[in-house]
Amino acid sequence: MMIETATTSAPYTHSAASVQKTMTTVILALVPATAFNLYLFGWPAVFLFAVTVGACAAMEGLALLISGRRLMPTLGDGSAVLTGWLLAMTLPPWAPWWTGVLGAVFAILLGKQIFGGLGQNLFNPAMVARVALLVSFPVAMTSWVAPHPLFWTGTPGFLDALAITFGGQIPDGYSAATALGLVKTGLSMGQTVSQSVGQLPDLMDMGLGLRAGSLGETSALLILGGGLFLIWKKVITWHVPAAMLGTLFVAATLGHLANPERFTDGAFQILSGAAFLGAFFIATDYVTSPVSKTGQLIFGFGVGLLTWIIRSFAGYPEGVAFAVLLMNSLTPIIDQYTRPRRFGRTRRGEPLAPQGDK
Amino acid sequence: MKLFAIRGGIHPEYRKELASDKAITALPMPQRLRILLHQHIGAPARLLVAAGERVLKGQMIAQGQGPVSAPAHAPTSGYIESVSEVTAPHASGLSQTAVVLVPDGKEEWAPLPTPLADPLTAEPQAIRDLVAQAGIVGMGGAAFPSVVKLHLGTQRKLEMLVLNGAECEPYLTCDDRVMREHPDEVIDGARIMAHALGAPLVIIGIEDNKPEALEAMTREAAAFPEVQVRPVPVQYPMGSERHLVQALTGRETPAAKLTADIGAVVHNVATAQAIHHAVRFGRPLIERVVTVSGRAVREPRNILAPIGAPVTALIDFCGGLVGVPARLVQGGPMMGQPLPSLDVPVIKGTSGILALNAEETGEAEPGPCIRCGTCVAICPCGLVPLEMAAFIRTDNLDGANNLGVTECLSCGSCSWACPSHIPLVQYFNYAKGMLKTKERDRAKHERTKTLTEAHRDRLERAAAAKAAAAAAKATTKGTPPAARQPRAEEPAEA
Ligand code: SF4
Ligand code: SF4
Numbered sequence: 107m108m109i110e111t112a113t114t115s116a117p118y119t120h121s122a123a124s125v126q127k128t129m130t131t132v133i134l135a136l137v138p139a140t141a142f143n144l145y146l147f148g149w150p151a152v153f154l155f156a157v158t159v160g161a162c163a164a165m166e167g168l169a170l171l172i173s174g175r176r177l178m179p180t181l182g183d184g185s186a187v188l189t190g191w192l193l194a195m196t197l198p199p200w201a202p203w204w205t206g207v208l209g210a211v212f213a214i215l216l217g218k219q220i221f222g223g224l225g226q227n228l229f230n231p232a233m234v235a236r237v238a239l240l241v242s243f244p245v246a247m248t249s250w251v252a253p254h255p256l257f258w259t260g261t262p263g264f265l266d267a268l269a270i271t272f273g274g275q276i277p278d279g280y281s282a283a284t285a286l287g288l289v290k291t292g293l294s295m296g297q298t299v300s301q302s303v304g305q306l307p308d309l310m311d312m313g314l315g316l317r318a319g320s321l322g323e324t325s326a327l328l329i330l331g332g333g334l335f336l337i338w339k340k341v342i343t344w345h346v347p348a349a350m351l352g353t354l355f356v357a358a359t360l361g362h363l364a365n366p367e368r369f370t371d372g373a374f375q376i377l378s379g380a381a382f383l384g385a386f387f388i389a390t391d392y393v394t395s396p397v398s399k400t401g402q403l404i405f406g407f408g409v410g411l412l413t414w415i416i417r418s419f420a421g422y423p424e425g426v427a428f429a430v431l432l433m434n435s436l437t438p439i440i441d442q443y444t445r446p447r448r449f450g451r452t453r454r455g456e457p458l459a460p461q462g463d464k
Numbered sequence: 465m466k467l468f469a470i471r472g473g474i475h476p477e478y479r480k481e482l483a484s485d486k487a488i489t490a491l492p493m494p495q496r497l498r499i500l501l502h503q504h505i506g507a508p509a510r511l512l513v514a515a516g517e518r519v520l521k522g523q524m525i526a527q528g529q530g531p532v533s534a535p536a537h538a539p540t541s542g543y544i545e546s547v548s549e550v551t552a553p554h555a556s557g558l559s560q561t562a563v564v565l566v567p568d569g570k571e572e573w574a575p576l577p578t579p580l581a582d583p584l585t586a587e588p589q590a591i592r593d594l595v596a597q598a599g600i601v602g603m604g605g606a607a608f609p610s611v612v613k614l615h616l617g618t619q620r621k622l623e624m625l626v627l628n629g630a631e632c633e634p635y636l637t638c639d640d641r642v643m644r645e646h647p648d649e650v651i652d653g654a655r656i657m658a659h660a661l662g663a664p665l666v667i668i669g670i671e672d673n674k675p676e677a678l679e680a681m682t683r684e685a686a687a688f689p690e691v692q693v694r695p696v697p698v699q700y701p702m703g704s705e706r707h708l709v710q711a712l713t714g715r716e717t718p719a720a721k722l723t724a725d726i727g728a729v730v731h732n733v734a735t736a737q738a739i740h741h742a743v744r745f746g747r748p749l750i751e752r753v754v755t756v757s758g759r760a761v762r763e764p765r766n767i768l769a770p771i772g773a774p775v776t777a778l779i780d781f782c783g784g785l786v787g788v789p790a791r792l793v794q795g796g797p798m799m800g801q802p803l804p805s806l807d808v809p810v811i812k813g814t815s816g817i818l819a820l821n822a823e824e825t826g827e828a829e830p831g832p833c834i835r836c837g838t839c840v841a842i843c844p845c846g847l848v849p850l851e852m853a854a855f856i857r858t859d860n861l862d863g864a865n866n867l868g869v870t871e872c873l874s875c876g877s878c879s880w881a882c883p884s885h886i887p888l889v890q891y892f893n894y895a896k897g898m899l900k901t902k903e904r905d906r907a908k909h910e911r912t913k914t915l916t917e918a919h920r921d922r923l924e925r926a927a928a929a930k931a932a933a934a935a936a937k938a939t940t941k942g943t944p945p946a947a948r949q950p951r952a953e954e955p956a957e958a
Contacts, residue, residue: 119820124883128836128883397850
């Protein structure tokens with residue numbers, strides 16, 4: 107009996123891991139936080155979410171068709187859906203539909219496919235899209251609303267929601283500022299941090315997610331749950347999230363100790379904005395973060411520190427997206443300097459001394 | 465007793481239960497044996513017999529040549545039918561010279577070399593001679609002539625012999641069975657080897673997924689204070705020499721050195737058993753235990769097979785195949801060789817014959833690297849597989865070389881784990897092959913260059929001498945002898 111001459115070398119057994127499984131697990135981890143926020147922000151958020159995810163999948167398909175590649179298995183790997191999902195989670199929940207579509211163009215076409223598709227892009231596609239939208243359409247991208255849970259009185263119904271998402275007008279009386287935005291505006295108007303924070307939900311509500319914010323970022327608790335699930339599933343490790351949140355917390359605490367009227371405290375910083383979402387789901391993006399654990403610690407540290415600096419000193423109230431993109435650009439260099447020590451060699455690459463003891 | 469951590473590694477599905485409870489059974493003598501002359505690393509053996517000749521069991525039929533080589537022996541008595549080319553159990557599917565032996569069923573032994581009455585006090589050289597004559601090679605799969613490794617103690621002070629009973633490859637249970645069924649022979653062989661090496665200590669490392677083997681070996685070793693049996697954690701590739709030594713001693717073998725340079729020589733447990741047979745009874749290596757397993761094998765077994773037995777006979781002895789296997793492998797699934805067909809003979813390094821179905825191999829179409837970092841985290845050698853592969857893909861062999869591709873063990877952990885199913889080891893094997901060829905070419909070129917340069921120098925010198933002579937002649941002609949410049953060798957004031 108003759109069997110096809112094997113040309114592939116060993117191994118002839120393989121782990122069950124696959125790209126599709128990884129992406130699906132991440133999406134699964136996002137479900138609780140997303141479901142909660144869709145409920146919290148009602149139909150407009152549901153529409154925007156659907157449009158964004160759908161547009162990303164469509165763009166991926168389009169790019170594959172244009173470049174003459176097969177739709178499958180690439181479209182089935184789930185990466186475009188995940189990008190769309192993350193992008194949607196960082197949009198203002200009642201933003202008009204075209205932010206989602208345009209975001210998909212930025213994320214998938216310009217952020218990913220132009221570089222050659224999955225694995226080739228230097229920058230996190232969702233963050234590229236988010237920043238591009240923010241810079242181009244500052245008003246639409248900073249129109250926040252207070253929580254208006256589905257089916258509550260005063261919450262827009264299905265048809266009103268269609269008007270909001272596809273008509274582009276948020277009716278009066280719904281808008282609200284994010285915590286970070288409020289503090290920033292307050293500071294610019296001469297209010298102290300403690301005065302601004304006094305007008306905000308307490309830390310408990312912030313942690314639970316009962317606050318204004320992006321479509322999927324408000325519940326630190328549910329995002330933490332999803333993140334821990336990913337760590338448990340070994341999709342990510344603790345390095346990036348711990349380094350990022352730890353750095354952000356420490357930097358904010360130090361700032362707050364030095365000048366409590368100018369800087370918010372550590373707990374406020376990590377519970378507001380996209381800190382948790384960024385730490386567990388965005389800065390951990392495989393493609394755009396370093397591959398070694400040491401590199402990931404440095405990367406997380408950088409994202410945390412830059413987030414605090416941008417939030418505290420730059421014109422924008424939120425800095426996670428910028429911080430991630432800045433650190434993305436350093437990833438190749440971090441990778442180069444944080445390669446593991448080779449067996450039998452010193453860190454510098456020389457063979458170990460003959461006695462062999464480390 | 466402390467154990468030390470080794471870097472990275474994986475936990476594949478071991479599937480050892482398919483064969484681990486099957487006691488070693490002898491294969492009924494096949495109708496024909498095909499004994500390859502080149503079953504080991506090093507120079508092929510030189511043929512000693514011719515077609516038509518009768519040979520006796522254990523008779524040397526091919527002799528080792530050169531310092532790294534091994535002889536081959538007749539596994540049973542019978543007639544040499546021919547000396548011909550047969551398909552070798554190697555991926556290439558190339559053919560190699562084999563002695564085709566038709567057993568006569570008499571099992572008549574040839575006179576054997578005189579065994580050592582008390583090997584533990586004998587001269588190390590006497591042990592090495594018997595091991596060399598017995599044609600013993602590393603039986604874990606590498607098939608490196610064992611006697612060469614028994615010489616490592618002659619120039620160095622060794623502290624220990626490490627006996628490799630890790631058997632970290634999935635499916636394989638031959639070492640497990642040998643340790644369970646013949647712990648006395650293994651430990652005796654180990655003590656003989658340690659004596660030949662001048663190593664005062666024997667440490668036997670066994671992965672702790674083999675509790676019966678651990679128990680049998682520990683019981684047997686109890687009588688010998690210099691022999692320690694130690695469980696090591698199940699972590700592929702624990703059976704890699706350098707990693708096993710590190711796990712047991714905490715010592716890390718420096719790059720480009722041998723474990724012997726840090727005081728430890730590693731041998732496989734089945735090799736120890738073979739050495740026991742050779743030194744105590746003068747018996748050559750003519751049979752070995754082969755694990756035949758995989759879900760495409762009807763009834764997996766551990767078979768004591770004569771060297772040269774056709775793999776088909778082993779498979780038949782296991783009830784044949786179930787369906788068409790996706791892969792046929794010689795050795796373990798992580799580092800084994802793909803078999804071009806079942807029509808190949810068992811060689812001394814055949815630890816396993818696996819017939820795997822598609823579900824077991826889990827092969828899938830490769831996708832793009834998603835930079836997940838898994839390969840970096842698990843590489844036991846601290847390499848960066850994704851970067852090396854990226855360099856090799858663009859044919860930047862120097863780039864891959866700088867990242868240490870030549871230090872890759874080809875252990876397969878990275879390929880196993882890659883979620884994109886990238887055949888990383890394939891890239892590395894290719895690069896290692898190319899780099900070796902390049903290095904050989906460079907050395908050759910260098911040699912040629914030196915020769916050419918020497919030749920040119922010689923020619924230039926000759927030409928210069930001629931010119932000088934001509935000039936001298938001309939000068940001598942034109943000027944009176946008195947004006948002649950003194951030649952260097954002449955004392956100036958002559
Ligand atoms: S395991 Fe595969 S996908 Fe992950 S970094 Fe390595 S080569 Fe890339
Ligand atoms: S095959 Fe080579 S590169 Fe891959 S894990 Fe093993 S030693 Fe590392």
